[in-house]
Amino acid sequence: MRRLPVFFVLDCSESMVGEPIDSVQEGVELILSGLRKDPYALETVYISIIAYAGIVRTLVPLTELFAFNHFSFPLGGGTHLGKALDHLGQEIDRYVLKTTTEVKGDWKPMVYIFTDGRPTDEYEQAIQRWNMQYANKATVVAIGLGADVDFSILKKITENTISIDQITPEYVKGLCKWITASVVSQSISVGSNQQKNDLLPLDERYMRLAKDALSISKNKVDENCATFVGRCQKMGKPYIIKYTKNLQYKSPADLNINIYNFKLNTCSVISEEYFTWSDHQAPNKQINTAELDGFPECPHCFAETAFAVCGCGNLMCYDGYRESVVCPWCRRQISFSSGGGDFDLTRGQG
Template sequence: MRRLPVFFVLDCSESMVGENLKNMEDGLQSVIRTLRTDPHALESVYVSIIAFAGIAKTIAPLVEVVSFYSPKLPLGGGTSLGAALDTLMAEIDKSVVRTTSDMKGDWKPIVYLFTDGRPTDNPTPALDRWNAKYASKANLIAVSLGKDADFSILKKLTENVIVFEDTNDGDFKKFVTWISASVVAQSKSVGENRENQGLPVFDESVMQLVKEPIALADEACVTLVGRCHKTRKPYIIKYDREVKPVTTRDFKLNVSSYHLAGCYPLEEEYFAWSDNKAANLKVNTSALMGSPGCPHCGNLTAFAVCGCGKLLCVNGPGAITCPWCETSVSFGPESCDDGGFDVARGRG
């Protein structure tokens, strides 16, 4: 039986922290469970997972669906789409069997690329190489999780660019069902010895096909990384952008601000998955609404800043040792200065 390779290329940048990353892990497991119930998929589908943040790696090599085990997804700073495409092309070269004069190779691979933001590397060289050598040899479906992805880049990769917004209860389940149905439809086609280029019908209340690049919105979130001063363990704070209309007698405009979404514990591997060449990006604390406690030790605030510029947690005024630079730093009573101060932010 000729194989149907299916590659999931998953954005694991820090803007995915929390529920988004969990949903992607759960959704992947649901897709695999569905495929295991379909006889055509069981016979033909082989699955691989490529994760990308500041770097890109294959975290699950191509394996038959019955033997596939969903890996834990990493988290890192940056959205290196170019690196993700390079890794995908290397996996196709390595794993997909080509047709020769002596034998039929694998069926045309299916690629599902999931992202929620803009590339933080330069994807142009990889994109050009994809279009020159690989685009005709694979069916790529790019899925934007929300409307903040760079659609101009995604449209250069494929005509199949889909926007999914998880706005209502049950939307994500419908979306996962659609992904499962699209793989099953392809596997059924190859089981009948024919290629199938079509996609299942969209539920337009949940997703839409992008026909033209959508105007890019402002940054959707702000992420900040700190360490617990007691345990030395890292954490990530996420603020989501909210836009509210402001109307007076003379004008009407939309005002955006960032509101606390949560503070989450990190693994040390976050730093290995992050782009060390990240730009020196800053955000003023006056634009951030809310200050969380430490998810590791429960200290009152995870938003103290050492002289080295890094975030750490404290429980009130006093002297502590910074878990980043190992120097002693003293904190006094909270200032009432409304001007805020600049702090290093992640790339999302």
């Protein structure tokens, strides 16, 4: 039996926290359950899931559909797309069976790469390596989620670059239905021994082919979102706070003085695993708290603010009552004075 390998390469960077990552998790499960209902897919499709943030790991190695177990997405700092491509190439070398004079190997793999931002690693050489060694060995579809994607980079990997405007359950569902239909159509075409390479028509309510011109700033940190990691002072457990860029004041068209700030989007519990998925070498960027709009409570102990800062530079929660507490990061005894103006803070890599 010749297998049809399908690789999902998923961006689990911290800017995905909240609704985006939940939507993608649900979306992938929708694809799996859709494929399981199809007799052609059930017979030929093998799926692998690779996650990347500051590091890259295979979450699920190539597995037949009925044997697939539940998995959950990690979250980490950084968007190492270059390393993800290198890893994908190694996985293809290791697990996809090649055709030889004696045996027919697997069908040409399909690869779906998801990202919501721009890479934070040295991706250019990795893209070159991919194009030289693997581009003709797989059919790649790159999917840019939301408004912060640098499509000029994705376009260097594949012409099949798709944009979806919003990372909401509705849009991701629309996308995942299309992916399911694409994989089913491939499994039917390999069933008749004629593998096709062209894309199915896109559902234009949710997605479109990306154009080169859609490219954002060259900054290495995701500019349209700011994230911060903190720890609960009482329980020591980590959380992540995400702010998204927000147009505060729009000037008349002839004056170019729009004013932006960062609005609170979510404050979510994360696991200690976050730190193992993060790139600790990345340069950090500062942001002034005056640019931030809205301060969350602690998602662990519900203390009044999750935005208290220790002298060590790390964030913790604070209930506003006790004068002196122990920093969950550096273990020093610290006391908070009331008030205090705005200050600069180190933000995550997105």
